[in-house]
Amino acid sequence: MPDTYKAILADETDGVFQARLVELTDSALPPEPVLVDVAYSTLNYKDGLAISAQSPIRIPQVLPMVCGIDLAGTVRESADPAWRPGDRVLVNGFGLSERHWGGFAQRARLKPEWLVRVPEALSLEQAMALGTAGYTAMLCVLAVEDHGVKPGDGPILVTGASGGVGSVAVMLLAAMGHEVVACTGRVEESRAFLEGLGAARLIERSQLARDSRPLESETWAGVVDCVGGQVLATALAQTRYDGVVAMTGLTGGVALNTTVMPFILRSLTLRGIDSVLAPNERRTRAWTRLAELVDPARLAEIYQVAGLADVPGLADQILGGRIRGRVVIDVNA
Numbered sequence: 001m002p003d004t005y006k007a008i009l010a011d012e013t014d015g016v017f018q019a020r021l022v023e024l025t026d027s028a029l030p031p032e033p034v035l036v037d038v039a040y041s042t043l044n045y046k047d048g049l050a051i052s053a054q055s056p057i058r059i060p061q062v063l064p065m066v067c068g069i070d071l072a073g074t075v076r077e078s079a080d081p082a083w084r085p086g087d088r089v090l091v092n093g094f095g096l097s098e099r100h101w102g103g104f105a106q107r108a109r110l111k112p113e114w115l116v117r118v119p120e121a122l123s124l125e126q127a128m129a130l131g132t133a134g135y136t137a138m139l140c141v142l143a144v145e146d147h148g149v150k151p152g153d154g155p156i157l158v159t160g161a162s163g164g165v166g167s168v169a170v171m172l173l174a175a176m177g178h179e180v181v182a183c184t185g186r187v188e189e190s191r192a193f194l195e196g197l198g199a200a201r202l203i204e205r206s207q208l209a210r211d212s213r214p215l216e217s218e219t220w221a222g223v224v225d226c227v228g229g230q231v232l233a234t235a236l237a238q239t240r241y242d243g244v245v246a247m248t249g250l251t252g253g254v255a256l257n258t259t260v261m262p263f264i265l266r267s268l269t270l271r272g273i274d275s276v277l278a279p280n281e282r283r284t285r286a287w288t289r290l291a292e293l294v295d296p297a298r299l300a301e302i303y304q305v306a307g308l309a310d311v312p313g314l315a316d317q318i319l320g321g322r323i324r325g326r327v328v329i330d331v332n333a
């Protein structure tokens with residue numbers, strides 16, 4: 001086996017930040033106990049933020065940084081008894097691409113506690129077709145379920161529905177028997193895609209991205225919000241008594257202009273969802289449930305496969321809201 005491997009490395013030269021495909025030597029790998037042969041990674045919004053020169057924020061906190069918040073592969077060596085050569089593993093978050101070298105690479109050295117066993121029912125490619133976006137969508141759906149919202153209780157709104165988290169949330173909620181309403185800025189372009197995933201109907205983003213009253217007509221039994229900003233504020237004003245809003249994203253802005261009214265008059269719950277530092281028990285629960293709920297044929301509809309060399313261009317596209325569904329990165333392509 002060669003002692004070099006390919007990776008997307010972010011670095012700064014003469015004050016100019018750039019992430020590009022490079023060849024690294026094995027000796028450059030961080031000194032962590034588990035060596036993984038990476039098979040696939042995937043592109044998330046946060047990867048766009050980490051890689052694109054257009055990004056408004058700097059995700060890598062140390063440079064040089066191998067980017068990629070997700071990876072799936074096979075353990076080659078482990079100095080920790082929890083993992084053995086041949087184990088199929090995945091990692092989501094845990095500071096990959098921020099403080100630790102990440103998944104846009106053919107090899108990675110990782111801490112044992114970051115690894116999750118890939119469920120039997122999923123291939124490594126399918127695990128990354130879900131990736132952080134799919135696992136976060138599952139965390140949001142579990143928050144809605146844990147709140148007690150059941151199929152038949154009323155429509156569930158998913159915002160940013162054509163994106164990674166949104167499209168998987170639509171797919172999961174529909175598979176559980178919920179009536180799903182998909183909110184998107186691309187109604188005509190995404191209609192067949194979202195209805196194919198099980199959305200009962202679509203609404204145009206502009207119906208929510210507007211000034212809202214503190215309380216509006218009670219509509220949603222639950223909400224999965226990937227957008228934030230004014231879309232979230234309006235969704236809160238429209239959620240039914242005792243409803244729950246699982247909030248995870250910021251593509252529509254970080255400000256939240258709301259009032260106490262939905263909370264004190266409608267007993268509303270706003271649940272923040274973080275995937276990066278979620279404890280392992282929560283991750284394993286989410287991945288186990290994903291493996292049970294995901295229909296492989298439907299999953300196949302939501303992703304495309306690209307190579308490592310495509311990552312910088314795709315990063316600009318995801319920040320521009322031009323990616324639909326998911327992109328798997330085959331690191332050996």
Ligand SMILES: NC(=O)c1ccc[n+]([C@@H]2O[C@H](COP(=O)([O-])OP(=O)(O)OC[C@H]3O[C@@H](n4cnc5c(N)ncnc54)[C@H](OP(=O)(O)O)[C@@H]3O)[C@@H](O)[C@H]2O)c1
Binds near residue numbers: 132133165249318
């Ligand atoms: N907290 C966590 O741990 C966590 C984990 C994963 C993701 N996230 C966050 O969740 C969000 C979605 O991530 P993702 O990977 O699914 O990204 P994505 O694939 O880019 O999807 C985001 C979607 O948001 C909508 N959107 C884009 N620009 C918008 C704008 N200016 N105003 C309103 N809506 C806009 C688009 O959907 P439509 O075209 O359908 O409107 C887009 O497809 C991101 O903010 C990401 O950072 C957070």
